[in-house]
Amino acid sequence: xxxxxxxxxxxxxxxxxxxxxxxxxxxxxxxxxxxxxxxxxxxxxxxxxxxxxxxxxxxxxxxxxxxxxxxxxxxxxxxxxxxxxxxxxxxxxxxxxxxxxxxxxxxxxxxxxxxxxxxxxxxxxxxxxxxxxxxxxxxxxxxxxxxxxxxxxxxxxxxxxxxxxxxxxxxxxxxxxxxxxxxxxxxxxxxxxxxxxxxxxxxxxxxxxxxxxxxxxxxxxxxxxxxxxxxxxxxxxxxxxxxxxxxxxxxxxxxxxxxxxxxxxxxxxxxxxxxxxxxxxxx
Amino acid sequence: xxxxxxxxxxxxxxxxxxxxxxxxxxxxxxxxxxxxxxxxxxxxxxxxxxxxxxxxxxxxxxxxxxxxxxxxxxxxxxxxxxxxxxxxxxxxxxxxxxxxxxxxxxxxxxxxxxxxxxxxxxxxxxxxxxxxxxxxxxxxxxxxxxxxxxxxxxxxxxxxxxxxxxxxxxxxxxxxxxxxxxxxxxxxxxxxxxxxxxxxxxxxxxxxxxxxxxxxxxxxxxxxxxxxxxxxxxxxxxxxxxxxxxxxxxxxxxxxxxxxxxxxxxxxxxxxxxxxxxxxxxxxxxxxxxxxxxxxxxxxxxxxxxxxxxxxxxxxxxxxxxxxxxxxxxxxxxxxxxxxxxxxxxxxxxxxxxxxxxxxxxxxxxxxxxxxxxxxxxxxxxxxxxxxxxxxxxxxxxxxxxxxxxxxxxxxxxxxxxxxxxxxxxxxxxxxxxxxxxxxxxxxxxxxxxxxxxxxxxxxxxxxxxxxxxxxxxxxxxxxxxxxxxxxxxxxxxxxxxxxxxxxxxxxxxxxxxxxxxxxxxxxxxxxxxxxxxxxxxxxxxxxxxxxxxxxxxxxxxxxxxxxxxxxxxxxxxxxxxxxxxxxxxxxxxxx
Numbered sequence: 001x002x003x004x005x006x007x008x009x010x011x012x013x014x015x016x017x018x019x020x021x022x023x024x025x026x027x028x029x030x031x032x033x034x035x036x037x038x039x040x041x042x043x044x045x046x047x048x049x050x051x052x053x054x055x056x057x058x059x060x061x062x063x064x065x066x067x068x069x070x071x072x073x074x075x076x077x078x079x080x081x082x083x084x085x086x087x088x089x090x091x092x093x094x095x096x097x098x099x100x101x102x103x104x105x106x107x108x109x110x111x112x113x114x115x116x117x118x119x120x121x122x123x124x125x126x127x128x129x130x131x132x133x134x135x136x137x138x139x140x141x142x143x144x145x146x147x148x149x150x151x152x153x154x155x156x157x158x159x160x161x162x163x164x165x166x167x168x169x170x171x172x173x174x175x176x177x178x179x180x181x182x183x184x185x186x187x188x189x190x191x192x193x194x195x196x197x198x199x200x201x202x203x204x205x206x207x208x209x210x211x212x213x214x215x216x217x218x219x220x221x222x223x224x225x226x227x228x229x230x231x232x233x234x235x236x237x238x239x240x241x242x243x244x245x246x247x248x249x250x251x252x253x254x255x256x257x258x259x260x261x262x263x264x265x266x267x268x269x270x271x272x273x274x275x276x277x278x279x280x281x282x283x
Numbered sequence: 284x285x286x287x288x289x290x291x292x293x294x295x296x297x298x299x300x301x302x303x304x305x306x307x308x309x310x311x312x313x314x315x316x317x318x319x320x321x322x323x324x325x326x327x328x329x330x331x332x333x334x335x336x337x338x339x340x341x342x343x344x345x346x347x348x349x350x351x352x353x354x355x356x357x358x359x360x361x362x363x364x365x366x367x368x369x370x371x372x373x374x375x376x377x378x379x380x381x382x383x384x385x386x387x388x389x390x391x392x393x394x395x396x397x398x399x400x401x402x403x404x405x406x407x408x409x410x411x412x413x414x415x416x417x418x419x420x421x422x423x424x425x426x427x428x429x430x431x432x433x434x435x436x437x438x439x440x441x442x443x444x445x446x447x448x449x450x451x452x453x454x455x456x457x458x459x460x461x462x463x464x465x466x467x468x469x470x471x472x473x474x475x476x477x478x479x480x481x482x483x484x485x486x487x488x489x490x491x492x493x494x495x496x497x498x499x500x501x502x503x504x505x506x507x508x509x510x511x512x513x514x515x516x517x518x519x520x521x522x523x524x525x526x527x528x529x530x531x532x533x534x535x536x537x538x539x540x541x542x543x544x545x546x547x548x549x550x551x552x553x554x555x556x557x558x559x560x561x562x563x564x565x566x567x568x569x570x571x572x573x574x575x576x577x578x579x580x581x582x583x584x585x586x587x588x589x590x591x592x593x594x595x596x597x598x599x600x601x602x603x604x605x606x607x608x609x610x611x612x613x614x615x616x617x618x619x620x621x622x623x624x625x626x627x628x629x630x631x632x633x634x635x636x637x638x639x640x641x642x643x644x645x646x647x648x649x650x651x652x653x654x655x656x657x658x659x660x661x662x663x664x665x666x667x668x669x670x671x672x673x674x675x676x677x678x679x680x681x682x683x684x685x686x687x688x689x690x691x692x693x694x695x696x697x698x699x700x701x702x703x704x705x706x707x708x709x710x711x712x713x714x715x716x717x718x719x720x721x722x723x724x725x726x727x728x729x730x731x732x733x734x735x736x737x738x739x740x741x742x743x744x745x746x747x748x749x750x751x752x753x754x755x756x757x758x759x760x761x762x763x764x765x766x767x768x769x770x771x772x773x774x775x776x777x778x779x780x781x782x783x784x785x786x787x788x789x790x791x792x793x794x795x796x797x798x799x800x801x802x803x804x805x806x807x808x809x810x811x812x813x814x815x816x817x818x819x820x821x822x823x824x825x826x827x828x829x830x831x832x833x834x835x836x837x838x839x840x841x842x843x844x845x846x847x848x849x850x851x852x853x854x855x856x857x858x859x860x861x862x863x864x865x866x867x868x869x870x871x872x873x874x875x
Contacts, residue, residue, distance in 0.1 A: 176672035180732075183631040184686040184739065185659045198676040 023274030029267025033260075037083040046074035048081040048234040057250045067252035069243060071232075075253055078234040079260050085235040086216060086264065089146070093215035094208055096154035101161025102197070102204065108162065109169030109200075110192045116166075123159045131156065135218070136227065144227045149219060160211065161204050168200035202279035209272025213265040220261055236261050296327040298368060299471050299504050300349070300389075305363035307344050307353065307528075317361070318344050319528045326472065328368075331498065331505040333515045333536075336525035337551070337754035338725070342508045345525075346474050349373065349506075350391050351381040368471070387417050390465040394477040396457035400449040406433070406460050407445030413467045432463040436493060454619075455486035459493065466497060473498075476508045483618040484781065488825035488838040491517060510754065512555040513784075513827030516540060517835060524548045536831045554755040555829045556784035558811065564791055567611050573742045573775035574607040574630070574662075579638040581625050581799075585849060598848045598856040599625040600636070601799040607743065610769060612776040614790035614807075616783065616822070622799040622848070623779045627745040630777065631664050643742050660690060663736035667748035669728035673720040679731045680706075680716025686738045705734040709764060726757035733764065743775040750785060762789060783826045787811055792867075795819045798846050800859055805868030815870040817842050 036043050052072035060067045066075035108119040126134065135152045142148035172178060173196060181191045220237025222228035229235035231242065236257035243253035307319040319341040326332050334342040347353050349365055351373060365373040367388065376384070385391075393399045401409060410429035414420050420428050426445070433441040436459040449457055458478060465473055475494065479487035491514065498505055507518055515522055519536040524547065532545045543549045581600040584593040600622045607613045615623040629636040632647055632655055640647045642661045650658070666672035674682055684702045687693045693701045703713035709730040720728055729749065736744060746765065750758040766789070768774060780786050786793060786807075793811060794804035795818065803816040814820045821839040828835055850856055859871035 176666040176668055177674045179628075179633060180664065180666060180672045180735070181674075183633060183659070183664050184689070184735070185656045186685070186689050190689065195674050195677070199674065 020274055020277065022270045023278070026267050026270030026272075026274055029263060030271060033083050033087060033264050033267070036080050037087050040081050040084055044074075044077035044080040046077040048073065048078045049232045050074075057246065057253075059250070060252055066256045067250065069239075069250070069253045070246055075239075075256050078239060079236070079256050081234040082236045082239065082257060082260065083264075085146075085229055085233065086219065086237075086261070089149070089219035090212045090216045090264075090268070092150050093153045093157070093219060094212050096150065097157030097211075098161050098204065098208055100154060101158035101163075102165050102201075104158060105162035105165030106169055106192050106197050106200070109166035110173060110188070110196065119162065120166075123162060126156060126159050132218075132221070135222065136225070139222065139227045144230065146229055149222055149228050153215065153218075157211070157215070160207065164204045164207060165197075165200050168203060169196050172196045172199050202276075205279060206272050206276040209268050209275060212268045216261065216265055216268070296330070298325040299328050300326040300368070300506075301364075301366045302326075302345075302349070303364045303366075305345065305348060305365065306361040307341070307348055307358060308361045309344075309358045310356070317528060318358070319348070322363070322525075322528070322530055324523050324530070324533060326504050326506055328471075328504055329498070329502050330520040331507055331518050333519035333522045334506065334508045334525055335510065335512065335515050335519075335522055335551075336531075337510060337756065339527065340525040341528035342525050343476055344528075346391065346476050346506065346508050349474065350385060350389060351376065351378075352391075386413060386465075386470060387468045388470050389472040389474060390468070390470045391474040391476065392458070392461045392465050392478050394480050396454055396461050396481070397449065399461055400457055402449050405446055405448055406452070409460070410445075410464055410467060413464050417468050419468055428467075432467055433460070435466070435497070436460070436463045438463070453486075454482050455490060458482060458486075458490050462490075462493065462497070466501065466503070469501065470503065472504045472506060474506045474508070477510070478507070479514065480509070480511070484783070485618065485821060485825040485838055485841075487514075488827070488835075491827075492837070494518070511827070512552060512755070512829045516829045516831045517827045519831070524551065540829070540831050550756060552829070554759045556755070556759075556782070556788050557829055558784050558787045558823075558826060561788040563808070567608055567791060569608040569611070571608065572606040573609050573611075573643060574605075574613075574777065575639075575641040575644075576603060576605050576626075576630070577639040577641075579603040579626065579629060579636060579640065581622070581629055581634055581636045593852065595849055595851050598799050598850060600629065601856045602858050603638075603796075603799075603801055605794055605801070605804070607775040607777060609742070609773040609775055611791045612769065612778050612789050614778045614780060614786040614793045615796060616780060616786055616793060617796035618781065618822070620848070621796040623796050624747055625799075626796075627664060627747045627777060627779050630662055630743075630745050632659065656690075660739040661741050662743045662745065663739060663741040664745040664747060665729070665732050665736050665749040668752050669725060669732050670720065672732055673728060675720055678717050678719055679723070680718075683716070683731065683735045683738055686735065690739060692739070701738075705738055708737065708768075709734045724757075725753055726761060729753060729761055730764065733761075733768070737768070737772075740772075741774070743777065745777045745779065747779045748781070749778075751780065751782060758785070765789070783811070783823060795822065798848050799856070800871065801861065801869075802859065802871040803869065804861070805865070809865060809868040813868075815864055815868070 050073065055068050055072040057070055058064055058068040064074050064076065066079060068074055104119055108116040134156050138152035138155060139148045142151060178191060178196060181195050219228055220240070223235050223237035224241040229238050231238055239257040240254050243250070247254055303323045305319055305322040306317060308315045309318050322345060324332065334345060336342045344353070344358065348360055353359065360374050363374065367373065373384065407426065407429050410432055411425040414425050414428055415422060429445060430441055433444055438444055438456060438459050444452070452460065479490050482490060494505065495518070497503065509515060516536065521533070521535050522539050523533045524531045526547050532539065532543065532548045534544070539548060540552065543552055579600055580602060583597040583599060585595040585597055586592065587594050603626060605613060615626060617623050625634060628634045630640060638648065642658065645658050647655065647658060673679065680702055683705055684698055687698055687701060702716060706713045706716060711727060711730050720731070723731065750761050753761060762785070765776070769776060778786065778789055790807045792805065793807050794801045795810060795816065796802065797818045803810055803814065803819045810819060811823065814823055821841065824836065824839045859873070861869035862872050864870050
């Protein structure tokens with residue numbers, strides 16, 4: 001059988017997905033949120049920050065399916081526009097820690113000795129503080145706002161990736177294919193990044209998905225505490241925070257952004273599980 | 284074997300286990316796959332039945348099915364019956380009911396004695412656990428019973444062993460403990476799944492001897508699963524040859540070896556390497572040397588103590604000299620831990636060493652990585668496990684091309700041509716280059732590794748147990764390929780192996796290693812046919828003959844205690860000077 005394809009899995013993809021409902025559901029949820037985020041101006045029935053004093057605290061109706069908040073803003077529109085911010089938080093909040101952690105973990109695991117000791121002691125120091133306390137202090141120093149949140153994530157979040165990758169590299173570098181690469185006269189960076197890293201990556205790619213959930217919730221928590229996204233921008237965490245005073249009178253203001261957070265997190269989780277299965281295929 | 288042969292010859296042989304129409308299915312992403320199909324055999328009281336076959340023949344699955352240990356939920360018995368002598372049906376029994384059968388009536392020993400013992404429990408506790416779990420004795424009697432069991436399996440210093448943990452024991456001792464645990468409840472049937480495959484040949488001989496002795500004493504029936512026809516010849520009364528889940532042939536062992544009826548059995552037996560059967564190799568003209576190793580020493584520092592300072596050294600290789608001419612194969616043989624693989628690694632500058640290694644006259648020792656790069660090309664390595672030595676996430680074509688790119692030897696269409704040529708050279712279709720390693724069989728993967736090693740046009744190749752992990756028929760073809768390549772390219776091979784029969788086939792010269800030093804070296808015929816050193820003799824005496832009519836004499840006992848390569852810093856390893864007993868035949872004497 002002659003088959004010329006770079007990706008051996010390609011021909012089995014459609015059947016693969018159809019046999020794994022978790023993957024389909026997870027990908028579906030994520031795709032849904034990405035689409036409404038992209039088309040927010042078209043999909044959203046109202047301007048998310050437009051206040052309407054006459055329509056304050058209205059329960060869900062045909063005009064306002066998710067109701068309105070204490071400023072008379074349409075909750076549905078705010079949830080839709082919020083997807084833009086929250087997806088951005090999940091993406092950037094994971095991307096930089098992942099990149100930094102992967103490089104540090106690979107280098108520390110491969111070279112060992114002093115480099116490894118230095119990086120692992122830094123990890124220990126960061127681990128010694130509660131995660132949120134560290135995040136909050138960094139953001140307070142830098143000043144509230146999303147960019148401070150991203151910087152704080154990059155400074156603190158890389159340690160999980162570094163530890164995961166380092167442990168993998170330590171195992172892989174003693175295996176024959178790594179020794180074989182060395183005996184073929186390959187440079188260290190080639191062995192590290194072309195051979196060891198692709199083999200070490202599977203675990204962290206799965207972790208990216210569960211980490212995205214944590215980052216999303218963290219972003220919401222930081223915004224809730226008033227250090228992240230500033231009002232009146234629509235962001236799910238901010239919406240929940242602002243609505244808490246009205247929870248007894250208007251449940252819908254908290255429920256819908258809360259549901260959005262939970263659903264997106266659920267989608268990431270399903271996708272993470274499915275990716276774990278998928279990446280295990282080669283092994 | 285004579286006692287057992289008597290039993291199998293007796294007409295009144297009593298079946299203790301009957302397997303009928305056994306079919307086992309395994310769930311795969313592609314759907315249910317039948318791994319054992321319509322298998323049937325009976326196990327008679329006191330005999331040894333061998334299930335023999337190559338990997339994937341379903342022999343281990345059969346053993347697990349009998350024990351009720353098939354991996355759930357992937358594998359299940361689709362049909363068939365497994366019955367004990369008293370009519371007890373084993374298929375479809377509940378887990379609870381199966382527990383009463385295991386250890387009391389049927390027990391099993393596995394290939395890896397390390398991973399089948401619990402590392403955090405003492406040997407004594409693990410034995411007592413089995414005895415108490417099955418109510419074989421009271422809690423107060425247990426320690427004494429455990430000690431008896433260890434004495435039964437002829438473990439030295441049995442009292443001391445009770446308090447030891449598995450990691451403190453050698454592989455052979457661990458397998459003895461496993462056997463003691465398996466026999467603790469005096470089962471009728473002992474299933475041994477490749478019990479000696481992970482052990483050195485001398486230890487294998489001792490363990491096989493022990494199983495036979497225990498069988499004589501207790502009248503246990505043994506179902507032995509093995510791929511090694513030498514072990515089959517030595518142990519079996521009857522043999523079932525399996526292939527792809529089906530029975531190919533079932534016959535008493537002597538009949539099978541004398542006149543195999545099926546083509547597959549004939550092929551399998553023909554592929555088994557036999558010591559002394561290989562034709563003599565043509566004499567080489569040894570005017571120059573591709574490999575010249577002088578006074579090679581590899582010592583690893585051992586750290587310990589409060590300050591983690593170097594307080595001892597592991598003398599892995601100590602004062603080794605050898606030379607290999609173009610087109611010549613030097614075989615390094617010895618038991619595990621003797622330093623043979625370390626020599627291979629030193630040749631590729633993968634471990635720090637002292638002494639001199641010259642390849643094609645160029646000194647490798649003391650060079651910077653940059654200066655080493657062009658010279659390193661001249662020597663390449665083929666590893667034991669072809670699966671592990673290939674990158675699982677890169678296509679095989681890219682992996683063969685990579686050394687050419689890195690060393691700047693080819694690019695563009697020339698690179699494509701060169702890779703395709705290499706694939707054809709090792710007997711693989713060139714259109715397979717876009718596939719991943721997991722799409723190939725073990726033998727094909729080893730061919731890919733060979734192609735990758737050949738890419739740099741080396742002058743010498745280190746083959747470290749390169750065929751040990753392969754089935755015999757595949758092994759024979761890979762050895763044939765290596766021989767062809769050697770003839771055409773004039774390659775010098777350093778062939779590292781523990782398998783004497785394979786060495787007998789491929790080697791021009793043989794060097795026997797013990798504790799990091801060469802104890803005997805010479806031409807193949809000198810070392811293997813006329814061994815002079817006590818260690819060589821002992822090693823050769825343990826090799827099983829793949830011929831049931833030839834009784835192997837007992838293994839020659841070890842002279843003195845087992846030495847250790849670990850020495851304090853101020854205690855240099857004693858060197859054993861080699862003396863020439865015949866032209867080219869060198870044997871180590873006493874320490875100088």
